[in-house]
Structure formats: C-alpha cells, structure tokens
Amino acid sequence: MSFEPKIIGFTCNWCSYAAADLAGVSRMQYPPNVRLVRVMCSGMVHPKVVARAFEKGADAVLVMG
Amino acid sequence: MSKHPRYVDTEKCIACGLCAEKCPKKVDDEYNEELSKRKAIYIPYPQAVPQKYAIDSDNCLYLKSGKCRACEKFCPAGAINFEDKPETLSLDVGAIVLSPGFTTFDPTGIRTWGYGEFKNVITSMEMERLLSASGPTEGHLIRPADKKEVKRIAFIQCVGSRDLNKSHNGYCSSVCCTYAIKQAMMAKDHVKDLEASIFFMDMRTHGKEFERYYERAKGLGIDFKRCRVHSLEPVKETEDIYFRYIDDRGKQIETQYDMVVLSVGLCTPPSAMELAYHAGVELNEDRFVEFSSFDPVGTSRPGVFSCGAFSGPKDIPQTVMEASAAAADATRLLRSARNSLTRTREFPPELPIDAEPRIGVFICHCGTNIAGVVDVEKVAEYARTLPNVVHVGRNLFTCSQDTQDTIKNIIKEKGLNRVVVAACTPRTHEPLFRETLKAAGLNEYLFDMANIRNQDSWVHAGQPEMATLKAMDLVRMSVAKVGLLSALPGIAVPVNQTGLVIGGGIAGMVSALELADHGFNVFLVEKSNVLGGQARHLYRTWKGEPVEPALHELDARVRSNPLITLCLDSTVAAAEGFVGNFKSTIVGPKASRVVEHGTAIIATGAQGYVPEGEYLFGSSSRVFTAIEFDKLNMMGDRRMKEAKNYVFIQCVGSRCQERMYCSRVCCTHSVQAALELKEKNPDGEVFILYRDMRTYGRREELYRKAREKGVVFINYEAHQKPVVRAVEPRRMEVEVWDHILHEPLRILTDIVVLATAVIPNPATAELADIYKLPIDADGFLQEAHAKLRPVDFAADGIFMAGLAHCPKPVDEAVAQAKAAAGRAISVLSSTSINLEATKATVVEANCDGCAMCLDVCPYKAISLVSVQGTAGKLNSRVEVNLAQCKGCGVCQATCPKDGIFVAGFSLEQISAQVDAALAG
Numbered sequence: 001m002s003f004e005p006k007i008i009g010f011t012c013n014w015c016s017y018a019a020a021d022l023a024g025v026s027r028m029q030y031p032p033n034v035r036l037v038r039v040m041c042s043g044m045v046h047p048k049v050v051a052r053a054f055e056k057g058a059d060a061v062l063v064m065g
Numbered sequence: 066m067s068k069h070p071r072y073v074d075t076e077k078c079i080a081c082g083l084c085a086e087k088c089p090k091k092v093d094d095e096y097n098e099e100l101s102k103r104k105a106i107y108i109p110y111p112q113a114v115p116q117k118y119a120i121d122s123d124n125c126l127y128l129k130s131g132k133c134r135a136c137e138k139f140c141p142a143g144a145i146n147f148e149d150k151p152e153t154l155s156l157d158v159g160a161i162v163l164s165p166g167f168t169t170f171d172p173t174g175i176r177t178w179g180y181g182e183f184k185n186v187i188t189s190m191e192m193e194r195l196l197s198a199s200g201p202t203e204g205h206l207i208r209p210a211d212k213k214e215v216k217r218i219a220f221i222q223c224v225g226s227r228d229l230n231k232s233h234n235g236y237c238s239s240v241c242c243t244y245a246i247k248q249a250m251m252a253k254d255h256v257k258d259l260e261a262s263i264f265f266m267d268m269r270t271h272g273k274e275f276e277r278y279y280e281r282a283k284g285l286g287i288d289f290k291r292c293r294v295h296s297l298e299p300v301k302e303t304e305d306i307y308f309r310y311i312d313d314r315g316k317q318i319e320t321q322y323d324m325v326v327l328s329v330g331l332c333t334p335p336s337a338m339e340l341a342y343h344a345g346v347e348l349n350e351d352r353f354v355e356f357s358s359f360d361p362v363g364t365s366r367p368g369v370f371s372c373g374a375f376s377g378p379k380d381i382p383q384t385v386m387e388a389s390a391a392a393a394d395a396t397r398l399l400r401s402a403r404n405s406l407t408r409t410r411e412f413p414p415e416l417p418i419d420a421e422p423r424i425g426v427f428i429c430h431c432g433t434n435i436a437g438v439v440d441v442e443k444v445a446e447y448a449r450t451l452p453n454v455v456h457v458g459r460n461l462f463t464c465s466q467d468t469q470d471t472i473k474n475i476i477k478e479k480g481l482n483r484v485v486v487a488a489c490t491p492r493t494h495e496p497l498f499r500e501t502l503k504a505a506g507l508n509e510y511l512f513d514m515a516n517i518r519n520q521d522s523w524v525h526a527g528q529p530e531m532a533t534l535k536a537m538d539l540v541r542m543s544v545a546k547v548g549l550l551s552a553l554p555g556i557a558v559p560v561n562q563t564g565l566v567i568g569g570g571i572a573g574m575v576s577a578l579e580l581a582d583h584g585f586n587v588f589l590v591e592k593s594n595v596l597g598g599q600a601r602h603l604y605r606t607w608k609g610e611p612v613e614p615a616l617h618e619l620d621a622r623v624r625s626n627p628l629i630t631l632c633l634d635s636t637v638a639a640a641e642g643f644v645g646n647f648k649s650t651i652v653g654p655k656a657s658r659v660v661e662h663g664t665a666i667i668a669t670g671a672q673g674y675v676p677e678g679e680y681l682f683g684s685s686s687r688v689f690t691a692i693e694f695d696k697l698n699m700m701g702d703r704r705m706k707e708a709k710n711y712v713f714i715q716c717v718g719s720r721c722q723e724r725m726y727c728s729r730v731c732c733t734h735s736v737q738a739a740l741e742l743k744e745k746n747p748d749g750e751v752f753i754l755y756r757d758m759r760t761y762g763r764r765e766e767l768y769r770k771a772r773e774k775g776v777v778f779i780n781y782e783a784h785q786k787p788v789v790r791a792v793e794p795r796r797m798e799v800e801v802w803d804h805i806l807h808e809p810l811r812i813l814t815d816i817v818v819l820a821t822a823v824i825p826n827p828a829t830a831e832l833a834d835i836y837k838l839p840i841d842a843d844g845f846l847q848e849a850h851a852k853l854r855p856v857d858f859a860a861d862g863i864f865m866a867g868l869a870h871c872p873k874p875v876d877e878a879v880a881q882a883k884a885a886a887g888r889a890i891s892v893l894s895s896t897s898i899n900l901e902a903t904k905a906t907v908v909e910a911n912c913d914g915c916a917m918c919l920d921v922c923p924y925k926a927i928s929l930v931s932v933q934g935t936a937g938k939l940n941s942r943v944e945v946n947l948a949q950c951k952g953c954g955v956c957q958a959t960c961p962k963d964g965i966f967v968a969g970f971s972l973e974q975i976s977a978q979v980d981a982a983l984a985g
Contacts, residue, residue, distance in 0.1 A: 006982075006983060008979055008982055008983070010975075013492070017492070018492060020519070020520050021490045021492055021516070021519040021520065022111070023519075023520075023524055024490075024518065024519030024520055024523035024524050025111055025519065025523070026111065026198075026199055027523055027524070027526070028524060029524055029525065029526065029527065030524055030525075032521075032524075032525045032528055032531040032532060032534075032535050035535070035538055035539070035542065035982040035983075036516075036520060037542070037975060037978045037979060037982070038491070038516075039954070039970055039975065040903060040951075040952050040953055040954055040967060040970055041953035041954055041955065043921075043953055043954065043955035043958055044953060044954025044955060044957050044958050044967060044970060045958055045975075046957060046958040046972055046975075047958070048972065049972060049975050049976055049979060052976055052979055052980075053979045053983065056979065056980055056983040056984075057983045058979075058983055
C-alpha cells in the first residue's frame with residue numbers, strides 16, 4: 001500500500017481558512033489527507049501545538065496565515 | 066423603483082448549485098467576459114451577495130418557450146418560483162445615494178486596434194478574467210484562440226481615454242496605468258520568462274504607494290515604452306499581432322506580440338445616464354455627475370448624493386471614501402429618524418450549565434451537497450459512539466428556519482449543553498446557529514462547526530469513502546473541542562458620544578462640522594492660531610473654484626457651531642483609552658485639559674517641500690515654489706507683471722529616491738497656472754518641463770487646453786534633470802534635453818516655478834506615537850487596508866483624513882474628511898458597543914509579568930500591572946484591555962508559561978482538536 005501522509009493544517013479564520021472555503025465553492029479537488037484546525041490568527045499557533053501534532057503521528061504540519 | 070423578477074425565492078435557495086447543473090441552457094458568461102459559459106440559472110460571480118441563484122429570463126427555455134422547468138424539478142429546497150412577477154416599489158426615503166458605477170470603453174469596430182477582428186487582441190477586462198484563478202483558464206495565461214501560452218505581451222494604454230478622435234472621452238480614466246502594471250506583473254508571475262511591454266503616453270501612478278509599485282515593475286523587467294501605437298495588424302499564419310512604433314531615439318521599430326491587451330477606459334453606462342435623468346441629477350459633458358470640490362458627493366439636486374465612478378473615473382480607495390462620505394451626508398439628513406426603525410431581539414435568560422458536557426451533533430445533508438458524497442448515515446452512527454454525545458440528528462438543511470426550531474426544542478428536551486453542527490462553514494453560518502443556541506437559553510459560545518461541505522464533500526467529490534472518513538474525523542475534532550468550551554459572558558463597552566478632531570485644515574473642519582451636524586459634540590484642536598491649514602495658501606481648485614471664500618465659510622460655520630469646541634494654539638500631548646473611551650490631554654496657550662471622547666480623527670495635514678539649493682532656489686529672486694508663485698501672482702508682484710517667459714519644473718522633490726511617491730496635485734496646478742498666464746499674455750512663452758503629466762480624470766481637459774493655447778511641454782527623465790543658470794541680471798537660462806530634437810534645448814526665462822513635493826507634517830509622527838498609530842515608509846499615516854479601509858486604522862475608533870494620509874487635492878480631502886466623520890459616526894451613534902467574547906484571558910496563577918506578550922501584541926491591548934502578592938510583596942502581571950484585544954492570540958503563542966490564552970482557542974482546545982484529528 002502506498003504511503004498516505006497525515007497532515008495537520010492550522011488555518012487563519014480571516015485568510016487561509018476562508019481560502020479553503022473558497023476552494024470548496026470553486027469545487028477545486030485536492031487529496032483528502034489534510035485536517036484543518038481553525039484558529040483566529042496563525043500567530044496564535046504555539047510551537048508546542050506543532051510539536052504535539054508530530055508527537056501524535058502527523059507526517060506534516062502546515063501553518064497557513 | 067421597479068424590481069425585476071428573479072424566479073428564485075432567496076429565502077429558500079441554499080445555493081447548492083443543483084439547478085445550474087441540471088439546467089440545459091448554456092449562455093455566454095458575461096462575468097468572464099464571455100470567455101466561458103454559464104447556465105440560464107446562475108450566480109453572477111463567486112462572491113455575489115446574496116449567494117443565491119437567479120434565472121436569466123432572456124435565456125431560460127421555460128420562460129422563452131414554455132418547456133423545461135428542470136431546475137424546478139431538481140431543486141431540493143423548492144426555491145424556484147416561475148410565477149415571480151416584476152414589482153413596482155414605492156419607497157418613502159429622506160435621501161438617495163446613487164452608485165451605479167461604470168462600464169469599460171468598447172473598442173469593437175475601431176480599425177486601429179482590430180478588437181473583435183483579431184483574435185489575440187483583448188481588453189484589459191478580459192485579461193483580468195484570464196489572470197484570475199476563478200476565471201475561464203483558471204489563471205493560466207493562454208490565448209483564447211489557440212490555447213498557446215503567451216510569451217510576449219503588449220499593453221496599449223489610453224484606449225477610449227484621452228482620445229477625442231476614436232472615442233468621445235477626452236478625460237483620463239485614472240486607473241488604467243496602475244492596472245496595466247498590475248496585470249503585467251501578475252502575468253509575469255504566471256509565465257516566468259514572459260516579456261511584457263506597456264506602451265503609454267504618460268505613466269500615471271499618482272495613487273498612494275503606486276509610484277513604488279511602478280519602480281518595482283521596472284525592476285522586474287517590465288518594459289515601458291513612451292509612445293502611441295498607430296495601429297495593429299495580424300500576422301496571418303500565427304495570429305500574432307504585428308505593429309510598428311517609434312522608440313525614444315526616434316527610430317522606427319517593427320515588432321510582434323503573442324497577445325495585445327487594450328487598456329480600456331471607464332465610461333458612464335447608458336443605464337446610469339438614464340438613472341441620472343430620472344433622479345433629476347445633472348451630468349457634465351463627459352457624462353459624469355457634476356459636483357463641487359467642497360461638496361464632492363453632492364449632486365445638483367439636494368438630498369441626492371453620488372459616489373464612485375459615477376462622478377468621474379477613480380480607483381477603489383477613493384470610491385470607498387466617497388461611499389462613506391455619501392453615507393455620512395445622507396444620514397445627516399436622516400438624523401432625526403436615527404434608530405426609529407431598529408428592533409431589538411429578545412432572548413431568554415441563559416440557563417446554568419452542568420460541568421459534564423451533554424453534546425448534541427447535527428449533521429447536515431445540504432440537499433445532496435454533502436449527502437451526495439459523504440455517507441451521512443455512517444457519520445451519524447459514528448458520532449453516537451463519541452464521548453459525551455447524547456444526541457445525533459440529521460437534517461436535509463440544517464440552516465432552514467424550521468430546523469432552527471427543531472434544534473431549539475431538542476436542546477431543551479435533551480438538556481444539551483454543547484452543540485456541534487457538521488455542515489458548511491462557520492464563516493457564513495456560525496452566527497445563525499449561535500442565535501439558535503441563544504434562543505434555547507444556551508450560551509452562544511458553547512458551539513462548534515465541523516466543515517464537512519466546503520472543506521470535504523465539495524473538494525473530495527470523487528472519493529466518497531475518503532470524504533466520509535474525513536467527515537468522521539472532523540466531527541470527532543469538533544466534539545473534542547466543544548466539550549472543552551465554556552460559556553463566555555458578552556462584552557459591551559460604553560461609548561462616549563463625543564468626537565475629537567485633530568488638525569484645523571479643510572479636512573479637520575469638514576470632519577468636525579459633519580460630526581456636529583449629526584448632533585455630536587466635537588473638540589477641534591488646531592496647533593496654530595488660525596483655521597485653514599495648507600488651504601490658506603491655495604488660490605483655486607482644479608475646477609477653478611476660488612478656495613478663499615469657501616475657507617471663510619467653513620471657518621465661520623465652525624466658529625458659530627455650538628457643538629464644536631474650538632481649541633486654537635493647542636496640541637494633544639498625551640492620550641489613553643480605546644474605542645468609545647478615549648482620554649486625551651489638550652495643551653492650550655494657557656492651560657491644559659483632559660477631554661473624554663469616543664472617537665478621534667487625525668487630520669494633521671502636510672507641508673510643502675523647500676527645495677533649498679535646487680534650481681537656484683534661494684539664490685535667485687526669480688525662482689519660486691508653486692505656492693509662492695500663486696501668492697505673488699495674486700498680489701500683482703512686479704516681477705510677475707514684467708515677466709514674459711515662464712518655465713515650470715515638475716517633480717521637484719517628488720518621485721525621487723528620498724520620496725518615492727507622486728505628490729498628485731502639482732501637474733494640475735502647473736497646467737492651470739500656465740494656462741492662465743498664456744491667456745493673459747498670448748505672446749509670452751510658457752514651458753512645462755515634466756516627467757509624466759499626471760492630469761488625471763477630468764483634469765485632462767486643462768492639459769488639452771494648455772496645449773491648444775501654446776504652452777510648451779517638454780519631457781525630461783529623472784537621470785537628466787533640467788539645469789537652471791543665472792545668465793543675465795533678471796533672466797535665467799534653463800537647459801533641458803529635447804527628446805524630439807535629440808539635443809539640449811536652452812530656454813531664456815524670467816521666472817522659474819518649481820512644482821515642489823507635498824511632504825509629511827512632522828507633528829503627524831508625534832501624534833501617531835501618542836495614539837500608537839502606524840506611519841508608512843514616506844511618513845504618512847498608514848490605513849488599515851489600502852483599498853477597502855482607506856480612512857480607518859487597524860485600531861478601532863481612530864480615523865484619518867486629508868494630507869496626513871497622502872498628497873491629495875481639495876475635493877478628495879473633503880471626501881475623505883466626510884468619510885472619516887461617517888466612520889466615526891458609526892461608533893458615536895450608539896451608547897455602547899457589543900464585542901466578540903473570544904479575547905485573550907490572563908491565567909493569574911501562571912503569569913509572572915515577564916511582559917513578552919506586550920511587545921508582540923499588534924493591538925497594544927496588553928499592559929503590565931502590579932498586584933498585591935503574598936507576604937505584602939508586589940507582583941507584576943499583565944492585564945488585557947478587552948476592547949482593544951482582537952483575540953488573535955499572538956500572546957498565547959509567545960507566552961512561555963501558559964499565562965495567557967484566547968477563550969475558545971486555548972492551547973488545550975487546539976491540542977484536543979489535533980489529538981482528535983490524529984486519533985482516527
């Protein structure tokens with residue numbers, strides 16, 4: 001079986017989360033490997049949370065803002 | 066007012082798109098400039114408000130021929146209504162704002178450009194769609210005709226602008242130079258080795274920050290060619306476009322491009338002319354609304370206002386300013402009726418909640434939008450197995466009104482104290498569901514949404530199994546988070562309904578009067594002992610209106626207005642507070658006092674650049690700045706009376722390394738002055754030495770007239786500035802390189818006028834420091850958003866107007882002053898403001914007052930305080946001002962000790978979501 005990465009994405013409510021919504025409205029298709037966590041600003045993502053995601057088995061973490 | 070039938074009930078339409086999918090009729094999509102197709106039932110463009118479908122009655126098969134009704138058959142919400150009829154509405158209103166906008170010039174049929182005939186000649190509007198990710202080519206720069214990637218592209222400026230030969234538009238459209246640069250830069254982003262050239266007459270990047278943008282474009286290799294292209298020809302085999310032009314050395318060059326973009330100008334659409342006619346509003350000969358510089362959003366008919374391109378071509382920031390200004394002027398008339406039609410919704414008191422979460426999960430089918438891809442039944446089954454979930458429901462449309470009632474009842478019956486809705490996006494629907502919680506007596510913050518439509522079923526349509534797994538994960542994440550949420554109390558801050566305006570120039574006076582005319586008390590603070598600011602030095606506006614009488618009138622109105630407290634010889638020395646609750650210390654000639662106010666408007670103006678040592682300024686008694694020239698000319702100074710020849714030198718101190726911006730007003734001023742000199746003495750010679758003549762908008766008419774009257778315009782380049790020499794006791798020689806003759810030209814002149822830059826007032830920086838406001842690289846005030854919030858700061862309750870923001874003429878300063886007042890009134894007209902409760906909260910046990918969060922807080926909402934600790938010791942810790950905090954949580958990510966968190970987005974809550982995401 002091929003490798004399927006688990007990706008955690010932290011997305012800013014005002015930009016990247018909105019962009020992810022717009023991708024949906026535009027029916028853009030992308031692989032279902034990412035789970036987005038909505039935050040009020042990418043600046044609120046503490047390094048500890050990023051480390052925690054890796055600890056818990058994430059293969060990649062995206063912080064988008 | 067007549068309202069066209071939409072044939073879709075907007076209350077019922079859920080914008081699922083099934084109707085458009087089933088509609089058999091394809092129509093050219095006008096939004097994509099007919100480069101792609103849409104259906105006869107459609108949403109005009111992705112960001113349309115409301116996001117609801119409409120039937121195009123000119124193309125609908127049923128409405129045309131009585132057969133089809135496919136949309137009606139498939140609409141899951143029963144929103145189609147073919148019985149819809151045109152309505153005539155009669156409204157009783159106290160004011161009208163007209164903002165019908167513009168249309169672009171249609172170059173079809175004009176042989177010179179071959180638009181409509183040569184496939185690879187397109188308009189800039191079509192280019193805009195080609196560059197858009199949501200456009201017909203998804204942002205790929207390919208030629209519509211043969212899908213070939215574009216490698217060489219040319220932009221031709223002034224198509225349908227500054228041209229009375231091929232169009233009826235003598236005016237400059239103001240925005241095309243900058244948009245052409247933008248499109249060229251975007252195109253270069255799309256195609257790495259793209260060659261882009263812009264053929265222009267004058268590069269008019271007179272807007273704030275635009276000059277720097279122009280320089281950046283040059284740095285990126287965009288080729289700017291100053292010449293008018295005579296005509297375009299197609300190359301038969303390749304359909305490339307061939308043309309000849311004259312380069313800056315006078316040589317004829319033959320060239321070919323893959324595609325040519327015509328930078329089309331802005332015009333008033335016939336429908337808007339019709340509207341003006343019915344509204345009884347006068348249009349000028351260029352078919353724009355006629356206005357006065359001192360009343361820029363007024364029209365010829367009292368009570369009717371206009372904003373945007375209806376009163377002349379302009380860019381977005383100016384349009385937005387005028388919109389706020391028109392709103393302010395309209396509401397001034399409606400003042401007595403303020404709040405008379407508002408209704409307040411009543412909610413039951415909040416129920417106390419148990420510590421143990423009792424979670425209800427509502428899964429939305431969204432018609433087939435979610436259920437067509439995601440196995441919602443499976444997701445619901447799964448949700449039932451999650452900890453603390455006591456209820457799981459499925460709804461065809463969770464957002465429908467009857468479902469709100471259902472949810473409300475279930476909350477009560479099952480004693481739910483947390484709610485998860487798995488549906489679309491919280492960005493559009495969270496407010497609705499929060500209301501439902503409130504209606505059920507539950508705190509609105511005990512809620513979370515799992516986005517299983519926009520971020521799941523819509524983007525994984527081809528992978529239903531994976532989409533279902535993802536939906537399960539998203540529901541698990543929301544359930545994990547919602548269990549950790551606590552009720553948050555609503556935050557309301559009182560508003561002191563008093564305004565403060567700093568700066569008594571035209572902008573400050575207009576702002577103060579607008580506030581007072583709305584019934585608010587205002588403090589107007591002016592540093593000097595007179596009102597008027599820079600306008601006291603101005604002779605007339607570009608429209609020829611004398612400035613002095615208008616200033617006198619403003620001055621008298623300010624002084625006689627009982628609501629305005631005028632503080633002359635005064636400055637603001639200190640300030641504290643936040644929106645609705647500021648305290649500023651005004652230091653006057655005799656005493657200082659602290660005033661409390663809800664909003665502040667900064668209108669501290671600007672200054673003229675003093676060109677010490679440049680072009681003999683300071684050493685010759687016949688070299689003046691433009692303002693000095695106006696004064697001496699008005700006073701009938703002997704030097705002016707005796708003079709025959711004049712030379713104006715443009716861009717003195719502007720558009721240079723030290724000040725990379727255009728001062729916006731000087732070209733028009735020089736042209737206007739030259740024209741008057743020439744009219745007075747047709748035998749005298751008047752020269753204007755310029756880099757780009759920037760007589761934007763309808764100011765272009767002055768430029769055209771000046772040329773007709775024989776004013777001589779000579780272009781010079783920044784690296785080859787003119788030289789002024791004293792050659793005779795009362796005359797000077799100005800040497801400038803002539804680009805047509807290709808040799809230096811020496812002009813003997815009596816007077817040299819320097820069009821000097823507008824530079825920031827140093828007092829602005831001091832005030833910015835006091836109110837913690839940002840200043841841009843040039844020393845002007847930095848607005849919250851260059852396009853959409855041109856008078857706001859990022860901090861609430863403080864606004865800007867006039868020259869302190871950037872150089873601008875009187876009419877634009879007045880519009881901005883009214884806009885700033887309008888924005889302030891939106892705060893002052895309520896006695897309190899409700900704020901979102903997702904704010905930074907200090908964990909007193911953990912905070913040791915290290916203050917690292919103070920520096921990173923972008924809103925300056927955190928301060929350090931001393932608190933009584935154990936054993937009589939004073940401890941430091943931070944405190945958050947809830948009115949200033951925007952809940953961004955930068956403090957949370959910075960704090961090394963978990964001493965501060967944002968309610969609703971705490972580390973614990975975010976971590977729970979991460980854990981849940983990875984637990985599957």
